[in-house]
Amino acid sequence: MQDSNRVLIFDTTLRDGEQSPGISLNTVEKLEIAQQLARLGVDVIEAGFPITSHGDAEAVKAISEQVEGPIIAALARTHSADIETAWEAVRGSERPRIHTFISTSDIHIAHQLQMTREDVLGQARAAVAHARGLCDDVEFSPMDATRADLEFTAEVCAAAIEEGATTINVPDTVGYTTPDEFAAYLARLYQLTPGLDRVTLSVHCHNDLGLAVANSLAGISAGARQIECAINGIGERAGNAALEEVVMLLKTRADACGGLYTACNSEEIAKTSRLVSRLTGYAVQPNKAVVGRNAFAHESGIHQDGVLKERTTYEIMDARSIGLDTNSLVLGKHSGRHALADALSQLGYEVEGSALNQAFKRFKELADRKKVVTAMDLEALVTDEIRHDESGYSVESFSATTSSESKPEATVSIKLPDGSVAEGSSAGDGTVDAVFQAIANAAGIEPKLREFRVDAVTAGEDALGETSVVLDLAGFSGAGQAVSTDVVEAAAKAYVRALSNAVRRSNAPNTTDAGVTP
Numbered sequence: 001m002q003d004s005n006r007v008l009i010f011d012t013t014l015r016d017g018e019q020s021p022g023i024s025l026n027t028v029e030k031l032e033i034a035q036q037l038a039r040l041g042v043d044v045i046e047a048g049f050p051i052t053s054h055g056d057a058e059a060v061k062a063i064s065e066q067v068e069g070p071i072i073a074a075l076a077r078t079h080s081a082d083i084e085t086a087w088e089a090v091r092g093s094e095r096p097r098i099h100t101f102i103s104t105s106d107i108h109i110a111h112q113l114q115m116t117r118e119d120v121l122g123q124a125r126a127a128v129a130h131a132r133g134l135c136d137d138v139e140f141s142p143m144d145a146t147r148a149d150l151e152f153t154a155e156v157c158a159a160a161i162e163e164g165a166t167t168i169n170v171p172d173t174v175g176y177t178t179p180d181e182f183a184a185y186l187a188r189l190y191q192l193t194p195g196l197d198r199v200t201l202s203v204h205c206h207n208d209l210g211l212a213v214a215n216s217l218a219g220i221s222a223g224a225r226q227i228e229c230a231i232n233g234i235g236e237r238a239g240n241a242a243l244e245e246v247v248m249l250l251k252t253r254a255d256a257c258g259g260l261y262t263a264c265n266s267e268e269i270a271k272t273s274r275l276v277s278r279l280t281g282y283a284v285q286p287n288k289a290v291v292g293r294n295a296f297a298h299e300s301g302i303h304q305d306g307v308l309k310e311r312t313t314y315e316i317m318d319a320r321s322i323g324l325d326t327n328s329l330v331l332g333k334h335s336g337r338h339a340l341a342d343a344l345s346q347l348g349y350e351v352e353g354s355a356l357n358q359a360f361k362r363f364k365e366l367a368d369r370k371k372v373v374t375a376m377d378l379e380a381l382v383t384d385e386i387r388h389d390e391s392g393y394s395v396e397s398f399s400a401t402t403s404s405e406s407k408p409e410a411t412v413s414i415k416l417p418d419g420s421v422a423e424g425s426s427a428g429d430g431t432v433d434a435v436f437q438a439i440a441n442a443a444g445i446e447p448k449l450r451e452f453r454v455d456a457v458t459a460g461e462d463a464l465g466e467t468s469v470v471l472d473l474a475g476f477s478g479a480g481q482a483v484s485t486d487v488v489e490a491a492a493k494a495y496v497r498a499l500s501n502a503v504r505r506s507n508a509p510n511t512t513d514a515g516v517t518p
Helices: 027-040 054-066 080-090 106-113 117-134 150-162 179-192 212-221 243-252 266-280 301-309 337-346 353-369 375-387 431-443 487-507
Strands: 008-011 044-048 071-077 096-103 138-143 167-172 200-205 226-229 329-331 394-401 409-415 421-427 448-456 465-473 476-484
Touching: 008 200, 008 243, 027 044, 027 054, 027 266, 027 375, 044 054, 044 080, 054 071, 054 080, 071 080, 071 117, 080 096, 080 117, 096 106, 096 117, 096 167, 106 117, 117 138, 117 150, 138 150, 150 167, 150 179, 167 179, 167 212, 167 226, 179 200, 179 212, 200 212, 212 226, 212 243, 226 243, 243 266, 266 375, 266 476, 329 337, 337 353, 337 375, 353 375, 375 476, 394 431, 394 487, 409 431, 421 431, 431 487, 448 487, 465 487, 476 487
Parallel strands: 008 044, 008 226, 044 071, 071 096, 096 138, 138 167, 167 200, 200 226
Antiparallel strands: 394 409, 409 421, 448 465, 465 476
16 A cells, blocks of 8 residues: 555656657657666656657657566547557566546636546546556546546546545646645536545646746645656656656655655756757756756855855755766876776666677767766767667768858768768858858758857866757757767757758658647
């Protein structure tokens, strides 16, 4: 029997988070994030929305078969095909879950679903019954619940419970509610919904008004015992409740939260945040709570003086509690293969054989360019290797020239998906622009550059530069990231990875219009 004070953490980074504009993770990247989420200790991983594409179904299936520990959930609309596809994707898990949903708000029922309340009630009942016939663990969500008629939502939730739903999730789909309203809503929902006290009540709050974490806290104060959230708060529009904020709120202020707690290993938070940021290309804002680079920085002289004398004068959390490494020096240029393997193992990466040889080659190239190689450098290096895709485009070589009298020019040689090599040249407004256009010429494709960003992985003149590129191709977006001490080199690699993802998505479009989710 579950401890009544334990709050389950339902992570939707790989489903709602991946629906953020410009994010397009492949199966290998999703699997790496899922394995890290398991090390973090989340209770549920919502691995994807299998009906939307073959690639998403395959990724959910791989996670279900290879990731141990958490429940692995797949999202499905109330359509029979959705539920069957979700079950096929998660059935290989030791702990599978089907999560089905339908809107209960009149604005969605009338304008999006073009149905009646009776239709919604019938579909919800049938979908949960179908899912429960396949899987013992079924979650049901009345989408846009906080803008819906409470009595009707309670009627739909009661029907879902009658058909065997084990979790009822109440989504604040558009981030509309406030903490007081949400607590009152859930209290009334308990009163109106027979059997709600016998299942797990969950909350899924969006951050459109900046209240996702506050509303989630209000939800568990009102009796909910599952919070749906995402690493770094990524997700549709303004995102979801940030997992790291939820976990550290309950850990740091257990006294104010009635002793509620999670089973997450908070020391894995910083690493998980960095991994998700690098693989998605979504940078973490400097002043982001818990994981932003300024979260434990102090500029004011008064603050610095206080922290030097006693850390708790201005810090309510210990940086080590989220896994921030205060001793960043790891390896030097003379370190050997065994030292690298040991350092990677300490970071949670078990690398051996040909993978270790490739990592060691990259490490030596990096060590020749940097004075010291830090833990964050190694994480970036391993993450960059995860992104490598033999089936896509890759940079073989490039050269760029600049002069004060003419535009920069670049010549790039790339390997095409069929294994052949093509070369392209171009002038541009800048060196990076010239390289991008040369790659497009070599590929014979003209995507539109939507976003280009450069960030430093670590501090210092020899820091690794991390670049992120988002391209549009025939209405399909593709994102790519890469790291190098040479920003132009990193930009070229990020561009071909984005191109690979955009081409892949344009060649294998979604099989349904399942784009609106809780």
